[in-house]
Amino acid sequence: xxxxxxxxxxxxxxxxxxxxxxxxxxxxxxxxxxxxxxxxxxxxxxxxxxxxxxxxxxxxxxxxxxxxxxxxxxxxxxxxxxxxxxxxxxxxxxxxxxxxxxxxxxxxxxxxxxxxxxxxxxxxxxxxxxxxxxxxxxxxxxxxxxxxxxxxxxxxxxxxxxxxxxxxxxxxxxxxxxxxxxxxxxxxxxxxxxxxxxxxxxxxxxxxxxxxxxxxxxxxxxxxxxxxxxxxxxxxxxxxxxxxxxxxxxxxxxxxxxxxxxxxxxxxxxxxxxxxxxxxxxxxxxxxxxxxxxxxxxxxxxxxxxxxxxxxxxxxxxxxxxxxxxxxxxxxxxxxxxxxxxxxxxxxxxxxxxxxxxxxxxxxxxxxxxxxxxxxxxxxxxxxxxxxxxxxxxxxxxxxxxxxxxxxxxxxxxxxxxxxxxxxxxxxxxxxxxxxxxxxx
Numbered sequence: 001x002x003x004x005x006x007x008x009x010x011x012x013x014x015x016x017x018x019x020x021x022x023x024x025x026x027x028x029x030x031x032x033x034x035x036x037x038x039x040x041x042x043x044x045x046x047x048x049x050x051x052x053x054x055x056x057x058x059x060x061x062x063x064x065x066x067x068x069x070x071x072x073x074x075x076x077x078x079x080x081x082x083x084x085x086x087x088x089x090x091x092x093x094x095x096x097x098x099x100x101x102x103x104x105x106x107x108x109x110x111x112x113x114x115x116x117x118x119x120x121x122x123x124x125x126x127x128x129x130x131x132x133x134x135x136x137x138x139x140x141x142x143x144x145x146x147x148x149x150x151x152x153x154x155x156x157x158x159x160x161x162x163x164x165x166x167x168x169x170x171x172x173x174x175x176x177x178x179x180x181x182x183x184x185x186x187x188x189x190x191x192x193x194x195x196x197x198x199x200x201x202x203x204x205x206x207x208x209x210x211x212x213x214x215x216x217x218x219x220x221x222x223x224x225x226x227x228x229x230x231x232x233x234x235x236x237x238x239x240x241x242x243x244x245x246x247x248x249x250x251x252x253x254x255x256x257x258x259x260x261x262x263x264x265x266x267x268x269x270x271x272x273x274x275x276x277x278x279x280x281x282x283x284x285x286x287x288x289x290x291x292x293x294x295x296x297x298x299x300x301x302x303x304x305x306x307x308x309x310x311x312x313x314x315x316x317x318x319x320x321x322x323x324x325x326x327x328x329x330x331x332x333x334x335x336x337x338x339x340x341x342x343x344x345x346x347x348x349x350x351x352x353x354x355x356x357x358x359x360x361x362x363x364x365x366x367x368x369x370x371x372x373x374x375x376x377x378x379x380x381x382x383x384x385x386x387x388x389x390x391x392x393x394x395x396x397x398x399x400x401x402x403x404x405x406x407x408x409x410x411x412x413x414x415x416x417x418x419x420x421x422x423x424x425x426x427x428x429x430x431x432x433x434x435x436x437x438x439x440x441x
Contacts, residue, residue, distance in 0.1 A: 030323040030338075031316075033369060038311040038319070042085050042372045046306035047247065051299055052106075056087040060398045064089050064391055071387045076268045076277055076380050077104040080391060081298055083374040086399045090298070091391070096265035096380065098277060109251055109264035109297045110378040111285065112363045113356025116254075116294040117220050119239050121163055121340020122308060123227055125318040126242055128159075132230050135160040135321065135339075142226045147194055150201045151222070157209045159226065162219040163339035164326055168205040171216040175199040176287065184271075187283040187359060190256065193221050196289065213329040213337065217291035220340075224290025235290055247307045252296040255285040264295045267360035268381045277381065280360050292358060298376050301365050305353060305374060309367055323352065344408055351375070351408050357382075364388075366408040375408050 037043060054061050068091040072078040077094035092104045127133045133142075139154040139162075148154040151169060161167040176199050180186045197218065206214045224235045231238055236254030244252050253260045268277035285293040296304070307313055314322065325336035325343050333355050334342035344351040344366065353366030353375075362384070364377040377388055388408065 030320045030325075033323055034311075034316055034320045037309050037369050038316060040310055040369075040372070043306040043310035043367075046083060046374065047303050047310060047312060049299075049303065052081065052083060052088055052090060052302065054089050056089050056395070056398070060087070060395070061089065063394055065091055067390045067394055068387070069093050071385075071390050072379075075383045075385075075387070077108075077265060078380075078387060079104060079106070079108070079110070079298055079376070079378040080388060081302065081374070081376040082392065082395055083302055083376075084399075085372055087395065089391075089395060094380075098266065098268060099279065104265065104380075107251070107297050107299060109253075109260070109262075109295050110363060110380060111255070111264065111267065111292075111356075111358045111361035112294050112296050112301065112365070112378075113288070113292040113358045113361060114217075115296075115301070115354045115356040115363055115365050116288070116290065116292045118308070118340045118354050118365075119243060119294060119304075120220055120223050120227070120235070120290050121322065122313050123235075123238050123242050124159065124163065124223055125314055125322060125339065127227065127230055129315055129318055133159060133226070135163075139222060139226075142229045143222070147197065147225060150197050150203075151218075152205045153209050159223070160339065161209050162223050164213075164337055165215050165219055165328075166210050166213050166326060167216065167219055168207040168209055168211065168214065169216050169218045169222070170200045170203040170206060171214075172196050172199040172218045172221065173291075175203075187280075187287055189286075190284055191286040191289070193225055193289050196221055196287070213326055213331070215328075215331065215333075215337075217288075220291040221289055227290075239294075243304070243313060247303055247312065249296070249300040249304060252294065252300045252304070255293045255295050256289075257293070260295055265361075265380045267358070269360040270382075283359050285358065288358060292356060298378065301363075301376050302374050305365055305367050309352065309369075349373075353408070355408075364408050377408075 056064070068080060072093040075094055076098050077096055079092050081090045082088065090106050092106060094104055096102045096104045096108050124133065128135060136158050139148055139151065139157050153168065157167045157169065176186060200218060206212070227235050227238055234257060236257035239254060243249070266279055266281045267283065269280050270277055271280065272278065311319060322339040322341055325338045328334040328337045335345045336343040341352055342354050349368045349370035351366040351368050356363035360380065360382050362379040362382070364375065366375045367373070
């Protein structure tokens, strides 16, 4: 054996050992976290609540409302909630309908975008618990060759890698948005999930399965198709029977797959750049499907994350798997990512949850086990400005006079379109297209 070959093998062995140790550390950490939050009295109180009311002082409530109004004065409609045993505050600003000047309320429904991914991941982990799936099952075990014809490495990619975005599969939303620049009608038509996969035809993988991390909405489209293949049912029906009905989430729906009585707030975007908002509510959310087509309201969102993390939906082992994270390499939205759930770390606390952004709705849903805070942010426009930190700063100073620290709404630049560093990856996608065109010429 040549020394160079021996050296490579030794290096690989050491790397494997380190990876195993890291994996064990993550598992122990997540198991300890689950033990801490399982049956957490605060989370159990939240999941059993039918509504939430402000419990802060009248003086603080007035102060927070003034700050929130100033922060959101150029946004059509916004909602923000800080739910905590040390003081709950819910604030609204603006309108659910600009045309009718209908004031936004605490119970209005919004598109929640990629928070849908956490619902899908929960269903997948329930199927694993039932023995129907395993996290190491590969794509080709459940999906046909016709469905997978545009997916490189499908015989190697596992369900776990789809859930934690280590599959290397290209994000279909990049070419979809690229096409929409010339044909906005792509957002008006009704898409079948298999059709969305055709957007990445002839696209090379980002990397080999398991070798790195890259957020890709395609991963969750495939997970939705796997759920339907395994159950013989519709993904929306599975989410409803396994999550929405058990928790009594009566204001949460899977758009385009089931009726939404009463609808949800309008969506606004100044897409022509003339300084005024355009109503884009007519967009068909089938383009997002399992990766981001759900609709919910603040009460249901709080009760969902409380029910999930307190163990109402998953067994302890499954929840530990969900919260075992990998580094979110180069992500603008997460420090780490588990199975369908993101993790953020600020100087004083950790957060678990997800962000969401559709054409013109933005959402944040996070829980901090460090000090029992649920944070919810909902906006019915494409505005990407931070609206949370000024409110959080005032709330924290009232509860605990300490220096301000970053919170979920302001960590990173939130440079996304449909959640996950879209703008950066979109630029990369266009540059790759130009290079291919030059090579052909």
